[in-house]
Amino acid sequence: MKKISAIFTAAVMAFSLALPASAAKHEDPAVAHITYADAPEGTVYTDILIKMTTDDESYTDFTQPPQVCEEDAKNGTALDIAAESGIAKYHEDGYVSLSLHHKKAGVLCIYSNEEVLKMDPSCDFIDLSINYGDFKAAYIDAEGNILGVTSASETAYSMDTPYGFSTEGDSLTFQRHGAHPRTISIMIAAAALVLISLPIIIGFIVSKRKKRLKASERAKETQNDLK
Known part of the structure; x- marks a missing residue:
């Protein structure tokens, strides 16, 4: 016996x-924490790009400009980025700004050490990666001009980090919380x-x-x- x-x-x-051990520590897949390194001079923030056509049901001409935010503040200060800006008009290789053109994207908040982009819970970043494929990121100045665009994203998995993106020069990593599907x-x-x-x-x-x-x-x- x-x-x-x-x-x-x-x-x-x-x-x-x-x-999945990730069940022990839940990270919201609809919230992306974004950081960048080795960015072009003049970069104010990075904007995540997705390959979405203008006839997609989730596409809209313009949502809202990103905001410079402070911790615990209810509202931030909007950047002077309009529908006529370079990033709003960007459509190279089918890629467009996620925060400016997806109906379910919230305000992109720019903090001192990172950016935070929240999607509607019905359309999180896992859904976006499945529906639209690899992401890209654009380095943007204060007027919405594009200073550079990364290559397509590579996906990394970690039990210790939330969902998000990190750039380093021309490279972009899409960070998923949890164990690798193969594991x-x-x-x-x-x-x-x-x-x-x-x-x-x-x-x-x-x-x-x-x-x-x-x-x-x-x-x-x-x-x-x-x-």
Whole structure:
């Protein structure tokens, strides 16, 4: 019975490991924290770009300009960026400004150490990556002029960071919170294998136990006959 108990405990542990550890610390996938490095001179903020056509049901001509915000302040100060600005008109290779052209994008807030872009919960950044593919980022000055655009994003996974984006010169990383899907798949497969094998292993152990008991009983009977 000790062996069976040990096997059952191992199965429970394997199944527990298969559950995404990110559940222990929830990060909102509709909120992106954005940082940049090695940006062109004159950069005031970075704007995330998505490959969205003008006839997309979520496209709009112009939402609202980004704001310079302070911690705990209810409202920020809007930048002088209008529908005629370079970033609002940008449409190269099908990419447009997410914050300026997506109906479900909130105000892009520019803080001293990062930017924060909130989407409507019905359209988070996981949905955006699935629906529109790789992101890009544009370096923008105070008047909305584009100083540079990164290459398409690469996706990274981490249990310790929230959803967001980070640029370094020409590169852009889309940071997803949680374990890599491949890791989760391996964990689930391992747990499933243990659970599937469990009845077979238990049956084998029980069968061996019965054989040992029968052998012991026969040995006792033989000894009694000799007496």
